[in-house]
Amino acid sequence: MQTTTGNQKLVKQINKKIVLQTIKDHGPISRADISQQSRLNKGTVSSLVSELMEEHLTYESGIGESKGGRRPVMLLFNEQAGFTIGIDLGVNYILGILTDLQGTIVEKKEVKYFEGAKYKLIMKYLFEVIEYLINTAPDSPYGIVGIGIGVPGIVSKEGHVLLAPNLEWDDIPLKEIVENEFHVPVLIDNEANAGAYGEKHLGAGQNHQNVVYVSAGIGIGVGLILKNELYRGLNGFAGEFGHMKVELNGTKCRCGSHGCWEMYASEHTLLELAKSHDRYVNEELSLEYLVEQADKGDTTAQDLFEHIAKYLGYGISNLINSFNPEQIIIGNRLAVARKWIEKPMTEMIHAHALRFHLKPLQIDFSQLSVYSASLGVSTFAIEKFLNRELQMIE
């Protein structure tokens, strides 16, 4: 008897999630069309819709077109029922966004600092950005439903940043720290996983099932979408290709090894190489500055991008040979230099990937621009909130 009751409860929760998802994906939609699409009977749909309306997750909006008979009342997902905060915590910036429950950006805040910034300063900026976004959130029934933070490092399931070599962070219980400060559910994830998820759900990866997302910033991370699912590996540590070896006697990396890909193809390396040029000696070097110079016809800047792009393509050819993906997406900071890196990178890929792996293969840049990771963690936060509300087991 116990089991039957348990099962009935579970079936109801699953049905409710299906109804909400149908409204979220296809609204405005009538009860009859939900019933048809979900194959749930009309009575079940009606009672679940009533519950969702009481919970402020759905509302009725006007009258729809008649398909013969009475004109139906249309239902919409209440994307303003609550808001999430998505943070892309980079090595030299924090980019925060406030989104509604559909993943639309309502407000943003960015702080930039120099590579090598200390933990205390970064945490101060992080709290300031979160506080600003909380204060600008419109009034809503649920308020801030979650904070997601993408970090360039290895993250445990408990939300500890176990290791982030480029931030010099070592076992930081970030989830706990931020939850204690703001009393809102917090999730921490690797920024490349978040970026891959963001692009898959809202950006360039929506039509592909097997996607390799290359997050090229100060370091390099890779997020893998395999058969439509984010592949995390046993403990969530998959995708550390920034430390894939591309040179036997290569440059020492902050991970302790030598010859890692990110020592050759990252924003960090671009800036280091630029520093060694006399012409930039008095400049405050940044990626944006170098793009501007390249656009103005500065051949030194153009050559620097070409150099980085070749290594980027060299590493990507290894990923293509390993995963045989349908699509490669280049995201994060270096994507802003698309004009200067796309051609040499693509040429390297075509020269070094196995020819069987190149057909068909789509090479794209992120569609969400610099927001792939922040929108990715926001999407995680929205999903967690809805699962909590529908009492689904996670």
Ligand SMILES: [Zn+2]
């Ligand atoms: Zn390394």
